[in-house]
Amino acid sequence: MLWIPITVAAAGFQVARNAAQRSLLTGAGPWGATLVRFLFGLPFSLVFSGIALLLMPSDLRVTPVTLAWAALGGTMQLGATAALLTAMQRSSFALGTAFQQSGLPFAAILGLLVFGDHLSLRGWGGVLLASAGLLVLSWPRTGEATRDWTAAGLGTLSGFCFAISANAFRQSALALDPVHPVPAALVTVVIVQAMQSAGLTLWMALKDRHSLMAAVGSWRVSMGAGLFGALASAGWFIALALSPAGPVRAVGVVEMPMAALAGRRLFAEQVTLRQWVAGSVTALGVVLAAFG
Numbered sequence: 001m002l003w004i005p006i007t008v009a010a011a012g013f014q015v016a017r018n019a020a021q022r023s024l025l026t027g028a029g030p031w032g033a034t035l036v037r038f039l040f041g042l043p044f045s046l047v048f049s050g051i052a053l054l055l056m057p058s059d060l061r062v063t064p065v066t067l068a069w070a071a072l073g074g075t076m077q078l079g080a081t082a083a084l085l086t087a088m089q090r091s092s093f094a095l096g097t098a099f100q101q102s103g104l105p106f107a108a109i110l111g112l113l114v115f116g117d118h119l120s121l122r123g124w125g126g127v128l129l130a131s132a133g134l135l136v137l138s139w140p141r142t143g144e145a146t147r148d149w150t151a152a153g154l155g156t157l158s159g160f161c162f163a164i165s166a167n168a169f170r171q172s173a174l175a176l177d178p179v180h181p182v183p184a185a186l187v188t189v190v191i192v193q194a195m196q197s198a199g200l201t202l203w204m205a206l207k208d209r210h211s212l213m214a215a216v217g218s219w220r221v222s223m224g225a226g227l228f229g230a231l232a233s234a235g236w237f238i239a240l241a242l243s244p245a246g247p248v249r250a251v252g253v254v255e256m257p258m259a260a261l262a263g264r265r266l267f268a269e270q271v272t273l274r275q276w277v278a279g280s281v282t283a284l285g286v287v288l289a290a291f292g
Helices: 003-023 025-039 042-055 064-090 093-100 103-115 121-137 145-176 181-207 209-217 219-242 245-267 273-290
Strands: none
Touching (some): 003 025, 121 273, 145 219, 145 245, 181 209, 181 219
């Protein structure tokens, strides 16, 4: 059950990273804010993986299977991050985070159908309960349906892409070394972030140089986003190496109350009573899924 506290810690770091990225949206746009997560996180990930390999030597074998899963997961994560940040811009920091959690049922179903990851009956009950809470949480407010539905659509797309990436990262780490999950997970982070940094930097240099320069120019905030992003990725990847993606995504919903508090303190955002009740229902589902 070590994956549970690791997932909670990763969720906290992810909230901090998302807050830093959101502050970059105005100048760098969604793709520039997405890039800093990988480009500025890569040096930290290299350090983390180096320490892990020194402390826990393992027989890592980079194969085409490892790289293929890493490439699929990295591509899905790029699109998911850009969609998530745009959803936050169109709604709020807390609700954008809630929309992202739509990846919970997707991750559980994909894990079952594609990879044969099984949950208990109680675990599936938790996934369904958490998903119902998320649906209520993200339902549009009266008078703002168009704006909210656009944000919800982008957030759901983000969740679906995150679900694919979570399962792909798990398979990549298992292909790298199924016996030593921690170093395998951290080296997988480095492989994925190197691919993402190179690909997105090249694309932006050709298509959106202004956003690229804005992201690099805001290096202090970008460095913070990179550090928190590297810590979050390390936690998520280790948890996914230790457990199927469905339960990990379920426990990761703990990110929602963290985001609500951060949105209130950093961006002066309010959370309604309905959202708090729905969040409590979701939290109950998380507990059932985690210990199912």
